[in-house]
Amino acid sequence: xxxxxxxxxxxAVGVLAVMSLLVFVGVFAIGNPVDVMIDPAASEAERxxxxxxxxxxxxxxxxxxxxxxxxxxxxxxxxxxxxxxxSELILSRLPATFELAVMAMLIAxxxxxxxxxWAGLKPGSWAxxxxxxxxxxxxxxxxFWVGLLLIMGFAVTLGWLPSGGRGETRxxxxxxxxxxxxxxxxxxxxxxxxxALFKLALVLRMVRGGVREQMTSDYVAFARAKGVSxxxxxxxxxxxxIMLPVITVMGLEFGNILAFAVVTESIYAWxxxxxxxxxxITVLDRPVIVAYLMITVFIFIVINLIVDLTYTLLDPRVRxxxxx
Amino acid sequence: MLLEIKNLEVVFPMRQGDxxxxxxxxxxxxxxxxxxxxxxxxxxxxxxxxxxxxLLAKPGRASGGEILFQGQDLLKAxxxxxxxxxxxxxxxxxxxxxxxxxxxxxxxxxxxxxxQGHRKMPSAEARRLCIEALRKVGIPAPEERFLNYPHQLSGxxxxxxxxxxxxxxxxxxxxxxxxxxxxxxTIQAQILSEMKALCRESGTALVWVTHDLAVVSGIADRIAxxxxxxxxxxxxTQEVLSRPKHPYTQGLLDSxxxxxxxxxxxxxxxxxxxxxxxxxPGCAFNPRCLxxxxxxxxxxxxxxxxxxxxxxxxxxxxxxxxx
Ligand SMILES: Nc1ncnc2c1ncn2[C@@H]1O[C@H](COP(=O)(O)OP(=O)(O)O)[C@@H](O)[C@H]1O
Ligand SMILES: [Mg+2]
Numbered sequence: 083x084x085x086x087x088x089x090x091x092x093x094a095v096g097v098l099a100v101m102s103l104l105v106f107v108g109v110f111a112i113g114n115p116v117d118v119m120i121d122p123a124a125s126e127a128e129r130x131x132x133x134x135x136x137x138x139x140x141x142x143x144x145x146x147x148x149x150x151x152x153x154x155x156x157x158x159x160x161x162x163x164x165x166x167x168x169s170e171l172i173l174s175r176l177p178a179t180f181e182l183a184v185m186a187m188l189i190a191x192x193x194x195x196x197x198x199x200w201a202g203l204k205p206g207s208w209a210x211x212x213x214x215x216x217x218x219x220x221x222x223x224x225x226f227w228v229g230l231l232l233i234m235g236f237a238v239t240l241g242w243l244p245s246g247g248r249g250e251t252r253x254x255x256x257x258x259x260x261x262x263x264x265x266x267x268x269x270x271x272x273x274x275x276x277x278a279l280f281k282l283a284l285v286l287r288m289v290r291g292g293v294r295e296q297m298t299s300d301y302v303a304f305a306r307a308k309g310v311s312x313x314x315x316x317x318x319x320x321x322x323x324i325m326l327p328v329i330t331v332m333g334l335e336f337g338n339i340l341a342f343a344v345v346t347e348s349i350y351a352w353x354x355x356x357x358x359x360x361x362x363i364t365v366l367d368r369p370v371i372v373a374y375l376m377i378t379v380f381i382f383i384v385i386n387l388i389v390d391l392t393y394t395l396l397d398p399r400v401r402x403x404x405x406x
Numbered sequence: 407m408l409l410e411i412k413n414l415e416v417v418f419p420m421r422q423g424d425x426x427x428x429x430x431x432x433x434x435x436x437x438x439x440x441x442x443x444x445x446x447x448x449x450x451x452x453x454x455x456x457x458x459x460x461l462l463a464k465p466g467r468a469s470g471g472e473i474l475f476q477g478q479d480l481l482k483a484x485x486x487x488x489x490x491x492x493x494x495x496x497x498x499x500x501x502x503x504x505x506x507x508x509x510x511x512x513x514x515x516x517x518x519x520x521x522q523g524h525r526k527m528p529s530a531e532a533r534r535l536c537i538e539a540l541r542k543v544g545i546p547a548p549e550e551r552f553l554n555y556p557h558q559l560s561g562x563x564x565x566x567x568x569x570x571x572x573x574x575x576x577x578x579x580x581x582x583x584x585x586x587x588x589x590x591x592t593i594q595a596q597i598l599s600e601m602k603a604l605c606r607e608s609g610t611a612l613v614w615v616t617h618d619l620a621v622v623s624g625i626a627d628r629i630a631x632x633x634x635x636x637x638x639x640x641x642x643t644q645e646v647l648s649r650p651k652h653p654y655t656q657g658l659l660d661s662x663x664x665x666x667x668x669x670x671x672x673x674x675x676x677x678x679x680x681x682x683x684x685x686x687p688g689c690a691f692n693p694r695c696l697x698x699x700x701x702x703x704x705x706x707x708x709x710x711x712x713x714x715x716x717x718x719x720x721x722x723x724x725x726x727x728x729x
Contacts, residue, residue, distance in 0.1 A: 298463070300505035306461055307500075308520040308571060309493030318519075322510045398510055398555040 090390070094383045098376070102153065105375045106146050109368050136162065149372070158376065159369030163362070168373035172355055176377075177257045178248060179347070179354030183339040185261065185274035187332065190281035195328075198289025203316065205294055213286060220283035229276040229349040236272060244269050246351035273350040277343055281335055285328060292324035326397055333389035337382040407474075408578055408611050409435040409458070414471035416450075416457050416635075424469070427453050427682045428635045431471070432709065435579065438609045440602065442622025442643065444658065445632030448679050451615045454632070455581045459498050460488040476578070494524040497572035501584035503565035507556040513567055514552050520574050539570040544600055562593040569601065576608060583615045598625050620662045623647055628715075631655045634679055634690035641715020649728065651717035653697050689720070697721045 120132055133139050137148065152159060158169040201210040237245035249269035251258035260266025296302060297320060305315050344356030351357070355374060362370035394400050416428035428450050435441050443451050456462050458473055460480060473480040475496065480488065492498075500506045507516060517536040521527060527535070533552070540548035543566040556564055565585060572580050582601070586594035602625045605612045614622055622629060623643060630640035631652065639652040650656045657675035677694040680686060686693050692702040699721050707718040 300500055300502055301508040303461060304498075304500055304506040304568065305508070305516075305519075307459055307492055307498040309489050309491070309523050310519050311489065311523070314519065314523075318515075319508050319511065323508070326510070398512075399557045 090387055094387075097383060098379060101379045102150060102372075102376060103146070105372050106149060107142075109371050153376070158373035161362075161367050161370045163365055163367045163370075168369040169377065171370060172358065172373055172377055175353060175355045175358050177259060178352060179340055179343050179356060181259055181261055182270065182274055182277060182343055182347070182352060182354060183336060185270055186277035186281065186339055186343075187336055189275055189278035190285050191328075191332065193278075194282040194285025195289055198286040199293055199316065199321075201286065202290040202293025203297070210290075213290075217283040217286050220279045223279075225276060225280070225345050226349055228279060229273075229346055232272050232276055233349070243272050245272075246349075248353050273346050273352050276349070277339060277346045281332070281339070284331065284335065288328055288331060289324055292327065293320060296320045296323050326393065329396065330389055330393055333385060333392065337385040340381055341378050407434050408437045408439075408476065409433075410472075410474040411454075411458070412472045412474070414454075414457065414473060415469045416453055416462065416466060417469045418466045422683075425682055426469075426635070427466070428457070431635075431637055433630055433637060433640070435611050435613060437578070438605070438611055440605060440612045440614065440625055440627045442619075442626030442629040443613055443615045443632060444619050444622055444629060445617065446658075446675075446679050447617050448681070449632040450635040450682075451617075451632055452583055453635075455498065455583050455613065455615055458581060459492060459496065461492075461498075490524065493520050493572075493577075494575045495577055496579045496581065497575070497577040499565070499568050499572050499580065499582040499585045502588055503561045503568060504588070506568050507564055509556055511555075513554055513556070513559075517552070517567070517571050517574065520571050524575055535574065536570070539573050540567065542573065542604065543567075543570045544596075545570070562589055562597070565589060565597065569597070569604075573604060573608070573610075577610060579611045579613070580605065581613045581615065584617070585614070586621070587616065587618070594621070601625070618662075619647075619658045631658065634685060635682060636690065636718065637709075638691070638719070639715070639717040641712065641717075645714050649723075649725075651712070651722040652691075652719045653695050653721075653723065654691050655717075656723055657694075689718075697723075 116129065116133055116136070116138060120129055124132075137145060140148070149159065156169070157167070160166065161168050161171055164171055197213055201207075201213045204210055233245045236243045247269055248260045248266060250263040250265040251260050252262035252266070253259075254262060260270050293316075302315055302319060305319055310319075340355075342356075343352075343354055344359060346352065347354045347356035348360050355377075358370065359374045361367075362374065411431055411433040414428055414431040415426065417424040417426050419425075431454060433441075433454075443454070445451055453462070453466070456466075457468055458475075458480065460483070462468070468481050471481070475491070480491070483491075507513070514533065514536065517539070518529075518532055521532045521535060537548045537552055540551060545551050545563060545566055551559065551563070551567075559567070565588075569585070585601075586597050589597065598621065601612065601614075604610070614625060616622055619629075626643045628640065629643050629646040630637050631646070631654065632638065633654050639646065639650065639655045646655060647659065650659060654675070657673075660673040661675060675694055680690060680693070686703075688701070688703045688705055689695070689698070689707050692698040695702065701720045705720070707720050709716045709718050710722075
């Protein structure tokens with residue numbers, strides 16, 4: 083176990099190092115921030131002064147080393163635009179994205195799991211075929227298009243839910259969250275649902291496939307032969323077996339949701355990390371872009387680790403060692 | 407009579423039409439009796455046992471006949487009544503011990519549900535009952551094994567646990583479908599003799615299903631031989647083993663290793679069992695039968711009663727043939 087953790091930690095450091103290099107080089111290729119940031123009417127002297135002040139006169143490798151040196155001390159540089167620590171800026175937006183992602187995940191599981199069970203227990207029924215068709219749409223329709231459709235439907239036409247923004251927030255452990263107020267919760271629903279659709283289809287299909295496979299397994303036949311009720315077979319025997327892969331995939335998908343909330347956050351003007359990234363890219367706010375990417379990679383690594391550990395805890399075959 | 411199967415037909419509806427897998431099965435099991443049900447793979451033994459349990463794989467169903475258990479027709483019983491019989495009055499053990507236990511549930515959960523699904527019993531008492539059953543089937547340190555997960559146990563142990571689970575409610579009948587086939591020979595022999603002793607002790611009837619005639623010869627009171635979805639011969643074990651009437655039974659006997667004379671090759675029955683979708687006209691065994699006559703190729707032989715059993719053959723073996 084300890085050996086496993088150490089190995090994973092070393093891998094993580096390696097991934098971060100490689101990532102930092104890629105990100106740094108990649109961001110340099112986008113363009114020169116000075117052209118975007120400085121008033122075009124500024125004099126050449128002012129322009130030069132700004133370049134020196136931002137450290138952009140240095141050769142790239144030196145800029146990189148400076149960046150790594152600072153990053154190791156937890157300093158990802160200052161935003162060119164906000165003149166504020168880039169990492170603090172991003173972390174201040176993290177709770178918004180985080181609650182959006184968690185809500186999306188909850189919606190995906192809360193709807194996808196029972197639907198998947200229903201479809202899987204009645205293969206070939208009209209319900210099964212209907213759900214499978216719907217899930218294909220969920221997979222293939224572009225998120226931004228569905229997002230706009232949801233706004234049109236629920237915000238503009240019906241007027242049930244707000245079309246954008248985060249609404250009122252309330253602090254929990256000093257961190258503001260929207261879901262704690264009714265207004266904020268209403269603001270959260272549409273973007274979370276939009277973000278959930280793809281995962282919902284994924285859960286639905288995984289659970290359906292799992293149920294169909296497990297229901298014909300020998301242990302289910304034996305449970306039936308013992309006189310165990312179908313309800314107990316589904317919820318105690320089969321569901322446990324299906325939950326392992328579902329939890330694993332959902333855990334990994336959680337990282338994706340965090341990272342790819344960009345589109346949804348933009349459509350719904352949700353003040354999360356993704357929205358910040360889009361703004362940073364348009365003004366070439368390099369430190370913010372770099373810090374965002376590094377933090378995202380870091381979050382991915384942590385989530386993967388948590389998923390692995392959870393799996394170990396949940397699967398008795400892994401937890402208690404091999405056969406005698 | 408404990409179990410009486412009368413003229414049972416089982417079909418699997420397919421796109422091309424109904425696939426008939428069991429044809430007019432007649433079989434009876436007396437209280438406390440051990441019956442060996444023998445036949446090559448594909449003869450319909452598993453389908454027959456599952457039909458009795460009401461556990462036919464969809465879309466399979468019994469399309470005719472009766473399955474009378476203690477006088478009650480199981481084919482007419484509703485799902486609730488069947489469930490209260492299963493694991494309680496009739497228990498079943500399956501072939502693959504590695505797959506019959508749920509990998510993510512502990513043994514205690516899987517045994518306790520078999521008790522508590524059928525009778526109200528305080529948890530501590532139910533646990534004692536389970537551990538006692540584990541001890542009876544020869545599991546060392548049953549209190550510890552009881553808290554294990556299946557993967558922590560060997561195949562032999564797991565099959566013993568399945569047997570212990572089947573015994574929990576003192577059933578009147580146990581169906582064991584190839585229950586020792588996946589295990590190695592020594593463990594198979596051990597489990598067979600233990601099983602026989604346990605059933606004798608509790609007066610439980612046992613139907614031991616196997617493709618291996620040698621396995622049942624030591625345990626069964628009576629043997630029923632199946633071929634292509636029919637019972638072709640049945641009778642007391644000694645009678646069937648020493649004076650088989652049906653050429654198929656003789657063929658099975660000849661292919662048992664211990665029956666072969668020294669220096670003589672094992673004689674396998676030539677050819678393969680026909681699939682239910684391509685049965686030959688007449689007796690289903692006729693293309694593989696060395697004794698087949700004209701009648702065998704056109705007519706279906708009916709069961710002929712003998713003083714002790716029955717067989718379905720137009721040209722049965724007689725004393726002269728065996729000499
Ligand atoms: N679910 C099913 N669908 C269609 N045919 C089946 C099914 N189960 C069994 N059969 C057919 O029934 C016949 C008997 O099978 P089975 O009872 O498993 O044989 P045995 O147990 O004697 O080896 C086989 O020919 C098989 O093809
Ligand atoms: Mg079988």
